[in-house]
Amino acid sequence: MKKMNRREFLTKTVGTGVKTFVFGNLVCTTAELLQDKKSFANSASKKEEPEKVIFGFLVDTRKCIGCGSCVRADKAENGVPEGFFRTWVERYTFFPNGRVLVDSPKGAEDGFWPVKEDKERTLGKPYHHYFVPKLCNHCIDTPCIQVCPVGASFETKEGVILIDQKRCVGCAYCVQACPFGTRYINPEKGVADKCTWCYHRTTQGLKPACVEVCPVKARIFGNISDSESEISKLLRDNRVQVLKSYLGTRPKTRYIGLDSGVI
Amino acid sequence: MHHYFVEGFVLPNQNQIWWTILIVLYPYITGIVAGAFIISSLYHVFNKEDLKPVSRFSLLMAFAFLLFATCPLLGHLGRPERALNIMLTPNPTSAMAGFGFIYATYLIILAIEIWLVYRPDIVYLSKHSSSMLLRKLYWLLSLGVDNVSKSSLESDHKVMIFLASIGIPAACTLHGYVGFIFGAIKANPWWSSPMMPVIFLLSAIVSGIAMVLVCYQAIHYLKGRAIDSQCTQALMGYLWLFAIIDVAIELLEIINHAYMANEDWEVLHELVMTKLFVSYVVIQMLVCSVIPIGLLGAAIIFRKRLSDRIRNAMGFLSAMLLLIQVLAMRWNVVIGGQMFSKSFRGFLRFDVEVFGREGLLVAFAIFLMPFITLGIFARLLPLWGPIETYPKKWLRKGLPEKQNLTFPEPAHPS
Ligand code: SF4
Ligand code: SF4
Numbered sequence: 019m020k021k022m023n024r025r026e027f028l029t030k031t032v033g034t035g036v037k038t039f040v041f042g043n044l045v046c047t048t049a050e051l052l053q054d055k056k057s058f059a060n061s062a063s064k065k066e067e068p069e070k071v072i073f074g075f076l077v078d079t080r081k082c083i084g085c086g087s088c089v090r091a092d093k094a095e096n097g098v099p100e101g102f103f104r105t106w107v108e109r110y111t112f113f114p115n116g117r118v119l120v121d122s123p124k125g126a127e128d129g130f131w132p133v134k135e136d137k138e139r140t141l142g143k144p145y146h147h148y149f150v151p152k153l154c155n156h157c158i159d160t161p162c163i164q165v166c167p168v169g170a171s172f173e174t175k176e177g178v179i180l181i182d183q184k185r186c187v188g189c190a191y192c193v194q195a196c197p198f199g200t201r202y203i204n205p206e207k208g209v210a211d212k213c214t215w216c217y218h219r220t221t222q223g224l225k226p227a228c229v230e231v232c233p234v235k236a237r238i239f240g241n242i243s244d245s246e247s248e249i250s251k252l253l254r255d256n257r258v259q260v261l262k263s264y265l266g267t268r269p270k271t272r273y274i275g276l277d278s279g280v281i
Numbered sequence: 282m283h284h285y286f287v288e289g290f291v292l293p294n295q296n297q298i299w300w301t302i303l304i305v306l307y308p309y310i311t312g313i314v315a316g317a318f319i320i321s322s323l324y325h326v327f328n329k330e331d332l333k334p335v336s337r338f339s340l341l342m343a344f345a346f347l348l349f350a351t352c353p354l355l356g357h358l359g360r361p362e363r364a365l366n367i368m369l370t371p372n373p374t375s376a377m378a379g380f381g382f383i384y385a386t387y388l389i390i391l392a393i394e395i396w397l398v399y400r401p402d403i404v405y406l407s408k409h410s411s412s413m414l415l416r417k418l419y420w421l422l423s424l425g426v427d428n429v430s431k432s433s434l435e436s437d438h439k440v441m442i443f444l445a446s447i448g449i450p451a452a453c454t455l456h457g458y459v460g461f462i463f464g465a466i467k468a469n470p471w472w473s474s475p476m477m478p479v480i481f482l483l484s485a486i487v488s489g490i491a492m493v494l495v496c497y498q499a500i501h502y503l504k505g506r507a508i509d510s511q512c513t514q515a516l517m518g519y520l521w522l523f524a525i526i527d528v529a530i531e532l533l534e535i536i537n538h539a540y541m542a543n544e545d546w547e548v549l550h551e552l553v554m555t556k557l558f559v560s561y562v563v564i565q566m567l568v569c570s571v572i573p574i575g576l577l578g579a580a581i582i583f584r585k586r587l588s589d590r591i592r593n594a595m596g597f598l599s600a601m602l603l604l605i606q607v608l609a610m611r612w613n614v615v616i617g618g619q620m621f622s623k624s625f626r627g628f629l630r631f632d633v634e635v636f637g638r639e640g641l642l643v644a645f646a647i648f649l650m651p652f653i654t655l656g657i658f659a660r661l662l663p664l665w666g667p668i669e670t671y672p673k674k675w676l677r678k679g680l681p682e683k684q685n686l687t688f689p690e691p692a693h694p695s
Binding site: 101102103106108119120121122124125161163164165166167168169170185186187188189190191193194195196197198199200201202203207208209210265266281 | 290292293294295296297299300354357358359360361363364366367369370371372374375376377378380462465466467468469619622623624625626
């Protein structure tokens, strides 16, 4: 059988066929995107290419306790330079009158402390907070690959967005183009850098370092083309959101329990 | 080390402004190229006789600036030694990948055009220049072609028109494309706009004309030569026209943002009213737009009542202000667009770095290079006039005083 890329594959399998998919694409809401993925996962596991692996990442914000273990594990695993982050955790604190305070001290490398008193004095007593871990979304329609002048940013067959650091010229165009602030120029190497979903581990059957260490299973990683995988089931059974869906980058990092205040 | 200051919630990786002064300089330099080229084309192709005194100079100026347009880019790359990758493995979906090709095409067109314009001079100097060495150099420059008959010059002229007809769209592409680099970034609401290429192109033309006007007057003033007021008047007319359209579209753009008031307007509004208040509201939109447009308008409308001297002074001042306006516009786009976080909840402060690879000094040095190059050109080729204006010392001794130095000017097909 002719090898199909994922988009072609999707086109052939989703819904009632090409038309549905095309229109789905035009008015792509997150729900529809997910629908694509679910049916994709379903049909893929039936027979056509059972061994096919497409990675996906799910963050359950309801579970995250903001301990920052993931940030520390990531720094240790990937040698992330000082002051930069391949993953970080944000805290959203809600005050009376609808005011929200967002912070992420040192990317939550050392976890969080209670909101400062002076903030309480000006904003009132916080009544609610939650944490949102962030990382590269490994978008389906990535602006970062699109803009790279030398083709150093690319997508692997597993759907992981990587950077060929031997080719990158360090122009930082991708850093500008990523809407999520996940990319940075590595100050030691002079090239672009970001989360790889621990490609070196995940292609060996291991989990990404951050997923491995999360004490509350707020981070789930797996093969979304296998409908029986943990992540596929969770994607099916929950209401799932992505970041900045209006930009149409179609992230493959999904969120459970994302609030509209999170951008 | 840079010192960056962060307020509100800024995404952790956005602790730096990645594109700094050099990236402000880059569109400024290419803009001057595009504008100067259009001035020379107005004479060479569209027969605007008034512009004859600056037609040669603006061509050389475009070339001198173009030669250094790549410097700011190289200075800014994390791995400058790999710069050629942009031409070796270009990514077809990247706007930036087109740079190498557009740039190279344009450089070639300009070089040929200059050669054609100066061919009669080069041929003449290859025979009558003061030293043997120079004669050899000019002979090299002439590429061994010494036919300056009327018919050969006329065919030169045809080629020139043809080149300019590619050159004008190339100049527009080069600059429209620079605007597209920013306009196509949907991640950044301050950049992403289909108007960006238009604004960049118009401001490019403004800065190019302004630079020609400033240099022409300054050099003639310093050398004690008479300024051709016909020519400055024409330049002022074009400058006025393009400045009005440019500022109008810049205004429309911001009004559009404010009126649509998308969710990002909150952060943009804050940006404009605080971080960019001086550079955008005061410099770009008020002082350096309103004053020059008013002055130029007055100089044109009251042409008859004002003396040449006053009019030229008004033109000079307006051109200087517009040069600052365009520089401010580049600054506000490039730096301004990076002063707020993609969280839309926080700001960064940018402190200009003076020393260092991407600092102010390097930027100055790069900006000076085109002028130095123009100085070198001026020793080799007459910047302004035809052969009659050669300094005596350029020519070998013993040439008859009343020699027929005039070459047949290729007639404009009018
Ligand atoms: S999150 Fe940013 S870096 Fe990651 S794939 Fe999407 S656009 Fe690219
Ligand atoms: S910094 Fe590297 S990966 Fe990013 S756009 Fe430039 S060349 Fe491509």
